[in-house]
Amino acid sequence: MSTFTIIDPITRIEGHMKVDVTVDAHRGVQQVVDVHVAGNLFRGFENFLVGREPTDAQHITQRICGVCPIPHGMAAVMTLDAASKTAIPLNGLIQRNLVLGANFVESHILHFYLLSALDYIDGPAQRPWLSSWSIDRRFNADQTAGLIGHYLKAIEMKRKGQEAAAVFGGKQPHSPAYIPGGFTNVPTQEQITMFAQYADELLDFINNVYIPDAEALASVYEDYTEIGGGYGNLLSFGCFDEDVAGKKKLFAPGYVLKGSRKKSTFAEAQITEQVKYGWYKNSTSKLKPSKGKTEATYPKDDAYSWMKSPRYMNAPMEVGPLARMWMSGDYNEGVSVMDRQLARAYEAQKITEAMKRWLAQIRVGDPVFNKTSIPAKGTAFGLTEAPRGALGHWLKLEGGKIAAYQVITPTCWNCSPRDDKKQLGPMEKAIMGTVVQDPERPVEVLRVVHSFDPCLDCAVHVMRAK
Structure with missing residues (x-):
């Protein structure tokens, strides 16, 4: 007999999300035989921007999310850099990277310890850790106590990551320092020294705590290297330019299908958004984001989510740390729950090491921005990465104002x-086939969900009240 379970809300994520699963016996094993992932929240950031000054975009879009605001600021100014054909001075480029990198690192630490680890261990027998699903716990008491201790240390390190971003960014979240043509902050030797100290502390934690804990989790739950694979389609826009010409990136763009080790060349023109199962007018389906429209219709037959369905060459694509590390040749062991966990930890190490290298390239006194002249009319886009994956902003200008704006976020790709x-x-697709011990408490499904690190506030669009 099948069991239909609604997990609503999904906790330990950013935003509002539910997952409906049907569990039934298949070949004698209780497993997920049907699933619907839904974004429950509707918002209006893209429409907020219409009619505004182009330079409002980097400030308003950062308010889409307080967990990963910096990537939105980066994507917005990259879009205006492209529209104005402005080159970025090295000091501006490096500071953009440093603030973005600090945001990545603190977000990855947050994910492992505060959002994901409690799928595998029980917290202390007190609030807010009570009422956990104590199923399939494999760590012994000493290992659990160690992870709880690291949980508390991770809160401190997340704060240090935020403070590091604020050294050059002015404040975090929602840095005001990202501008078309570069960056507002003029770096000083004192700031360089301060950021270096934060980077050293973060790298020490990553090397000696985070990575060992992630590897221990992958060892104890080794079967999860075969769970939650999905399609094996991976996509990265690439990010962290390492030269002002934009020819070299820390993480390369590209895509693979079905877990291939051979990377293919990425082309922005292959992106479309489909809406048959989202609460949007079907007439807006299959549009390229540069022509995209956000026109809600609710209720709507068969629809079940406020997310659209981005597709690349009409294929569903997974984005995130695993995709970035795969495209850059740093990690391609497999596509699964534990592969996502490990790739995220190793990526935190790679970014922090890169930040130390970038820091040494700053030249005190050199320019941080170039003047821009944003055209009154035109189109442009900016593609980068957020901690959770590929992020794109698309802009249309008319009469010197924003005439249209579209955003496709990582969670829109992953949770579409x-x-x-x-x-x-x-x-x-990753949840389908997951074996479940207790259909009323499907912790195995949560482990798959949390391995993607969903951020629903970024992913959903808008309903217009009438």
Whole structure:
């Protein structure tokens, strides 16, 4: 007999999300045989921007999310850099990277310890850790106590990551320092020294605590290297330019299908958004984001999410640390729950080491921005990465104002509903077939969900009240 379970809300994520699963016996094993992942929140940031000054975009879009605001600031100014054909001085480029990198690192630490670890261990027998699903706990008491101790240390290190970002960014979250043509802060030797101290502390924690804990988790739950794989389709826009010409990036763009080790060349023109199962007008489906429209319709037959369904070459694509590390040749062991956990930890190490290298390239007294002249009319886009994956902003200008703006976020890729061809979203596909011990408390499903580190506030769009 099948069991239908609604997990609503999904906790320990950013935003509002539910997952509906049907569990039934298949070949004698209780497993997920149907799934729907839904974004429950509607918002209006893209429409907020219409009619505004182009330079408002980097400030308003950062308010989409307080967990990963910096990538939105980066994508917005990259879009205006492209529109104005402005080159970025090295000091501006480096500071953009440093603030973005600090945001990545603190977000990865936050994810492992505060958002994901409690799927595998029980917290102390006190609030807010009570009422956990104590199923399939494999760590012994000493190992659990050690992880709880690291949980508390991780809170401190997350704060240090935020403070590091604020050294050059002015404040975090929502840095005002990102501008078209560069960066507002003029770096000093004192700031360089201060950031270096934070980077040293973060790297020490990553090397001696975070990575060993992630590897221990992957060892104890080794079977999760075979769980939550999904399609094996991976996509990265690339990020962290390492030269002002934009020819070298810390993480390369590209994509693979079905877990291939051979990377293919990425082309922005292959991106479309589909909406058959989202609460948007079907007439807006299959549009390229540069032509995209956000026109809600609710209720709507068959629809179940406020997320659209981005597709690359009509294929559902997983984005995130695993995709970035795969494209850059740093990690390609497999696609699974534990591969996502490990890739994220190793990426935190790679970014922190890179930040130390970038820091040494700053030249005190050199320019931090170039003047820009934003055209009154035109189109442009900016593609970068957020901690959770590929992020794109698309802009249309008319009469010197924003005429249209579209954003596709990482969680829109990962947590998208079915598309016009009824293909499951990447997370839905990863959940399908997951073996469940207790259908009323499917912790195994949560482990798959949390391995993607979903951020729903970024992913959802808008309903216009009438």
